[in-house]
Amino acid sequence: MSTQQGRPLPDPIKMVTIPSRLDYTITPGEAPTRFLRGILEGRILAERCPKCGKVYMPPRGSCATCAIPTKEQVELSAKGTVTTFCVVNLPFYGQAVEIPYVCASVVLDGADLPFFCLLAECPVEEVRPGMRVEAVWCEPSERKPSLENIRYMKPTGEPDATYESFKEHL
Amino acid sequence: MREVAVVSFAQARSVRRDILRNEVEILMPVVAEVVAASGLSRDRIGFTVSGSCDYLAGVPFSFVMALDGVGAWPPIEESHVEMDGAWAMAEAFTRLQHGDIDSALVFCFGKSSVGDLPDVLTLQLDPYLVAPLWPDSISVAALQARAMIDAGLTSEREMAEVAVRSRRDARQNPYAQLSGDFSVDALLAEPCISSPLRRHDCPPISDGAAAIVLAAGDVARGLCEKNGRTPAWIRGLDHRVDAQNLGVRDLTKCPSARIAAEKAGVSAAPIDVAEIYAPFTHQEILLRRELGLDSKTRINPSGGALAANPMMVAGLIRIGEAASRVHKGEARRALAHATAGPCLQQNLVCILEGE
Ligand SMILES: [Zn+2]
Numbered sequence: 001m002s003t004q005q006g007r008p009l010p011d012p013i014k015m016v017t018i019p020s021r022l023d024y025t026i027t028p029g030e031a032p033t034r035f036l037r038g039i040l041e042g043r044i045l046a047e048r049c050p051k052c053g054k055v056y057m058p059p060r061g062s063c064a065t066c067a068i069p070t071k072e073q074v075e076l077s078a079k080g081t082v083t084t085f086c087v088v089n090l091p092f093y094g095q096a097v098e099i100p101y102v103c104a105s106v107v108l109d110g111a112d113l114p115f116f117c118l119l120a121e122c123p124v125e126e127v128r129p130g131m132r133v134e135a136v137w138c139e140p141s142e143r144k145p146s147l148e149n150i151r152y153m154k155p156t157g158e159p160d161a162t163y164e165s166f167k168e169h170l
Numbered sequence: 171m172r173e174v175a176v177v178s179f180a181q182a183r184s185v186r187r188d189i190l191r192n193e194v195e196i197l198m199p200v201v202a203e204v205v206a207a208s209g210l211s212r213d214r215i216g217f218t219v220s221g222s223c224d225y226l227a228g229v230p231f232s233f234v235m236a237l238d239g240v241g242a243w244p245p246i247e248e249s250h251v252e253m254d255g256a257w258a259m260a261e262a263f264t265r266l267q268h269g270d271i272d273s274a275l276v277f278c279f280g281k282s283s284v285g286d287l288p289d290v291l292t293l294q295l296d297p298y299l300v301a302p303l304w305p306d307s308i309s310v311a312a313l314q315a316r317a318m319i320d321a322g323l324t325s326e327r328e329m330a331e332v333a334v335r336s337r338r339d340a341r342q343n344p345y346a347q348l349s350g351d352f353s354v355d356a357l358l359a360e361p362c363i364s365s366p367l368r369r370h371d372c373p374p375i376s377d378g379a380a381a382i383v384l385a386a387g388d389v390a391r392g393l394c395e396k397n398g399r400t401p402a403w404i405r406g407l408d409h410r411v412d413a414q415n416l417g418v419r420d421l422t423k424c425p426s427a428r429i430a431a432e433k434a435g436v437s438a439a440p441i442d443v444a445e446i447y448a449p450f451t452h453q454e455i456l457l458r459r460e461l462g463l464d465s466k467t468r469i470n471p472s473g474g475a476l477a478a479n480p481m482m483v484a485g486l487i488r489i490g491e492a493a494s495r496v497h498k499g500e501a502r503r504a505l506a507h508a509t510a511g512p513c514l515q516q517n518l519v520c521i522l523e524g525e
Contacts (some may be wrong), residue, residue: 016298016302018297018298018301018302020293020301020302022225022228022285022286022289022290022293023285023286024228024284024285025284026228026229026284027189027190027192027284028192029190029191029192029193029194029195030190030191030192030195031195032192033190060192060194060235060238061191061192061194061195061198061238061239062194062195062198062238062239064237064238064241064242064243065241065242065243066241067198067201067202067212067238067239067240067241068198068202069195069198
């Protein structure tokens with residue numbers, strides 16, 4: 001054993017735990033703020049690009065293709081079409097929903113961008129691209145300025161949308 | 171070496187906290203302005219590169235989201251540096267040396283206000299032995315100022331004079347955040363916030379964005395002629411890094427800045443204007459010496475980082491401000507400097523010349 005001035009050295013340090021924490025106060029920006037004000041009232045206010053006409057839901061303030069502001073608001077219904085989905089079978093720490101459950105990309109009618117949501121009130125093996133779905137909202141008293149106000153999407157029972165109608169949004 | 175010039179520059183007005191707009195909303199008008207001012211259409215831009223930092227935004231991959239403000243469809247050739255936009259400019263300059271494209275867009279953005287900036291900057295320190303002690307960026311800069319004062323290289327009065335001059339010059343800069351007339355004696359009567367630094371020795375915390383367009387050879391000449399400005403040719407560019415560990419550095423010196431200045435060719439001819447990124451007053455005094463500038467060079471006519479310091483942006487603003495002086499014919503030869511890291515750890519020097 002190596003020694004220093006006759007005394008044994010302590011065991012070498014092999015690992016250190018260094019806690020670090022940073023707090024941020026993030027504001028959403030002008031366009032997301034307009035959107036979140038609508039969501040608080042149970043309204044979906046997407047925004048249209050004045051140049052190419054694409055409708056962004058949720059809006060982030062710009063058209064990603066044209067790089068110009070999207071300011072014209074477009075109110076969408078809370079109905080849409082499943083484009084893709086994933087069945088979650090894996091338990092993980094912090095899981096909020098009982099497995100198995102479905103995460104889906106849904107493009108709302110009139111929108112050009114799908115958004116990510118839970119899909120429920122439907123056996124997981126029946127979920128499929130093209131399935132028509134609609135939003136189930138939180139109670140008005142529970143609403144926050146968040147997309148979580150849409151608790152999940154559920155099937156409408158309408159006939160499936162054709163592949164042609166949503167293939168651009170995959 | 172292929173000739174490359176800065177052909178246009180745009181910046182957002184720096185503010186303490188842009189609470190209304192997100193990064194994309196701050197950036198979008200700046201990018202639109204710089205592209206329009208270049209005379210190129212967006213589809214003629216050969217290469218796009220950005221500088222930003224996720225630790226500032228508090229959001230992973232924030233630089234990818236920023237592309238929403240740039241227009242990345244049809245797909246563009248794009249890159250990113252997790253650094254100040256000045257280093258993004260260095261990448262664009264290098265990319266243009268390949269010779270297959272003639273222009274590049276460089277942009278950068280930083281909302282320094284969303285986190286506690288002096289703490290966020292702690293994360294650029296050695297993560298094992300220094301960062302766990304959480305020395306904030308102002309305390310670390312104060313060590314350097316103290317070392318300089320103890321070595322007789324500056325004084326609190328000389329530092330206050332730098333602040334007074336910077337804020338006075340910033341009155342002419344509509345993009346600056348902090349400007350006005352102050353007296354050295356009044357500033358010196360203020361208490362220290364981290365001895366020997368007083369508030370005026372430190373930069374403001376700023377949100378902002380900036381962008382430049384580079385073009386090569388005759389494309390740059392043609393664009394600048396059409397827009398009635400002198401091309402700001404990049405005649406020298408170099409960047410160097412000092413050791414990260416503060417304990418192995420002599421904080422009264424900055425060898426990386428000195429070597430970068432030598433390699434960029436600063437001493438070859440007189441410098442009319444220098445835009446130096448010195449976030450703290452004592453750092454301007456140190457950098458003037460290391461860059462080899464004398465009293466004939468006009469330092470920071472924009473007010474410098476003491477008047478506006480958007481993180482990840484203030485370095486590219488220095489290049490843009492220096493280039494603007496050349497564009498307008500106010501300077502024949504200008505120096506732009508950018509820094510990053512604690513106590514001027516990393517330094518970039520760029521020499522811009524007219525025809
Ligand atoms: Zn568009």
